[in-house]
Amino acid sequence: MSRSLPPVNWLYAFEVTARHMSFTEAAAELGVTQSAVSQRIRLLESHLGQALFHRLPRGLKLTASGEALVPLVRETFSRLSDGTAEIFGSSSVDRLVVQVTLGFAGLWLNPRLAHFRAAHPDVNLRLITSVWSVDYPAAGVDLEIRHGGGNWPGLKAERLTWDKVFPVCGPALLRQRRKLRKPEELTAQDLLHVIGFREGWAQWFAAAGIPAPADIGAGVEFDTAILAIEQALSGTGFALGRSCYVDHLLADGRLVAPYSSFIETREAFYIVAPEGRQEKAAAKLFRTWIKSEAQQARRASI
Template identity: 40%
Template sequence: MSALPPLHWLQAFEASARTLSFTAAGQELSVTQAAISQRIRLLEDRLGQALFVRHPRSLSLTPAGQAWLPSVQEAFARLEEGTLEVFGTTSEGQVTLRTTPALQHYWLAPRLARFHATHRDISVRVVSAIWSADFGAQGADMEIRYGRGDWGNVESISLGKESLIPVCSSSLAERLASPGDLAGQTLLHAAGFASGWPAWLSLVDQAALSRQCHSLVCDNLSMVISLAEQGVGVALVHQRLLTGRRSLVAPFATALPVDEGFWLCRPKRQQGQAAHGLWTWLLADREDAERSVITPAST
């Protein structure tokens, strides 16, 4: 008997381990949650070890599952690369691009609208990733990631320098003449970024001010921006994401430079003509992000 389990068992394991959900894995693979659960059980019986810890409402990987997952994902990536090398892409006019919901909404959408207007023969499929673990070699022709560009498994090109600036509704901005006026206000945070309010407050010599402010933390920038638009508080947001946001005002002139940024990435493999066309177009268009950013006290 071959040591390699059936492919559909491996697919069930990889999807379940990535999403930590049998239900989400089933949706991704177009089968029921029960089918995924059965395949995982058969796989564990075949291997003689548990791969998941079943909690009442969630999953976690066992040490064996954690150790095995990179090998399985690498095998799938290599299989995909080999298929492309020999047969090329199966849908020459389709491109899959993966990035965060916030970047999709606030930066990518207007660019895709312009791209679509002049490249109607190319079908673009946009998929969402929220956490860093959602990104990877599988399932996308290219990605827009946030970080320092130090990913060894992909080709990465910076979309430009980044800075963070406080923004809020126009009604709230009227009460903020100087950074000291933030006392008593709610500071809106997005989790997962290296730089945030402590760094900005230190930059304007108001490091102790955070103890006089309320805090509201979200796991995504889209929610943070939405709360700022509704007047809930002041958000510290990447200037790149604020182009054209007339519902927000920057009450202070000081922006915080950061050493992280957005990067256009793609696997180190042969690309189809459509994917290369979108890649080239986005790189040519990236200068547009530097021309028009929100400015202090604009509406």
């Protein structure tokens, strides 16, 4: 029976590649070359007699066989990890691994991590970031903080944020442009865009009852809110601030929100974990802590 099983390193290369949909990013995670990852995938496909990926001009796409294999491989690695820990006990460093989007990690979680460390100094925490939510559960990841509507098959999701979106800028920019007293005047300003969210400048102008500029899409686009907020802090333009991202920056005066118009977000950030998985003690502590922090932040924002 063992002869029919492909080598573990081939299967692990497949799982990582399927998670990133990129040989380059998979190679970075595995600490090998791109060609080494590609070769392992080719060997696995040859062993199975099935193609697992479509090689497209701009990236990869799983074949039907690849899509069928992904959950099996991930579940196998997860069960192997859990079973090893159960039989042999946790390692000398019992590490909690949390997967989180880059924007939430940098703008919401990171400023609060000292609170968690003070409350739970014995928990060793590892944060794995990505620009947007990726497939979960991944091997070795205990919890994920992801953005979306809250309904993901097989995942238990608990909501953390209830956000509003509104224009923000650095105080120096507002002082330089003293005439910016009405939101209508934003149509002639440099607008900073973040792709990937449902709520953008067009939606904000509509909610404020203001005709959007004809070139609404002009300007700089970012794939993470961190960069847009940094640009707003430096005074180069106006960004749309999500309350969970900017409340602390508004409170200490590093950002200002010059107008009262806002839109409420349809999506939110959630802490998620696979349904039915037995959760380690550190994950329970982190879940309780982050929900408490989120509730405090929500009360302060209202």
